[in-house]
Amino acid sequence: MIFKLLKLRLTQLRWNRAHVYITGRRQAELDAAVNEIREAGGKATGVRVDSIRLGELDALYAQIKEEQGRFDVLFANAGGGSMLHLGSITEEHFDDTFNRNVKGVLFTVQKVLPLLTEGASVILACSTAGSAGTAAFSVYSASKAAVRAFARSWILD
Template identity: 45%
Template sequence: MSTISTTGKLDGKVAVITGATSGMALAGAKLFVDEGAHVFITGRHPDAVDEAVRQIGRNVTGVQADSADLDDLDRLFETVKQKKGAIDVLWASAGGGEQGSLGEITEKQFDAAFALNARGTLFTVQKALPLFNDGGSIFMTGSNASLRGYPDWSVYAASKAVLPAYARVWVAELRDRRIRVNVLTPGQIATPMMMAALPAELKSQFESVIPRREMGSPEEIASVALFLASDDSSYINGLEVVADGGSTVI
């Protein structure tokens, strides 16, 4: 008599997802748990972390942490060490940035974007490494803003453009440990936060450049994240995986 396997793609794995209190990373955390992982999530605001933990429901540990703050990162990985002892998957997803036209960009905008997206991502990965199991998967959230010339987004785009460079170098540095490093680059995604703030005119503008004329969903990005986290992507290494519905190729 045949049996149906109920094995999840991340059974027994420990995953850390930064910036996972909403949107794509929260959808990913839910999916990772459904696929058998224990997930550590972070966010800047304690109430948001608690709410995300409530939504995920099981096999999750929430840690209030700002990825631009190295002390917070130390506390995050000390929590992981104490509770689970090791990491199999790291999704460095925390990031953000503001619009700013050339001629009006401030030092504060520049420093904030690079502190979180470039510096924070680097130290998130570096501080995770002592806990990382050989053969694990690291991936970072990029942005298709770094692939096209969107007006007013030069600082944000530049701070995200460093991530594929990190991945290429880290692949070489980590090859003896068989740890894979990739970049997940989404396009225009209809996260609850974006949809609440997005004027109808801008939403239409976003959709006009997507071949299917419809923004992506957080769950669609979560599926790509699961692919990168799992053994399904065992031969994918050092790549920028673009999930933007084709908006950067037409």
């Protein structure tokens, strides 16, 4: 849904001169997204990247630096979570959720900093779960609250 809205907005802007890099863990979905953008008249590259693997982020940004030389807008939307009540939360569940939703966002943003142009934008996708309680979603909610805290702190950095 978020991608479809973003694609619509970019299409309304007539893709300007943007070259869109779409990342994710599932190649088939990347390929479909790239095809949608290209069919709408845009330029896009799909790169399979898991944002919790820092070496993959390094390779992504090296590729972008070589191909484009700069980065204008980062839309960090990686993440996810599953529902578990407090008594069922495991260390694995906690680590997986915080790795995807917190570690992935932190290093996705940190590693792009050298490529950001003057006036560049960083957009952090979040969730209302980060500010409101939801039954069985405490770990996910806490991870999204961390992303909100990143945004509030990074604007001061």
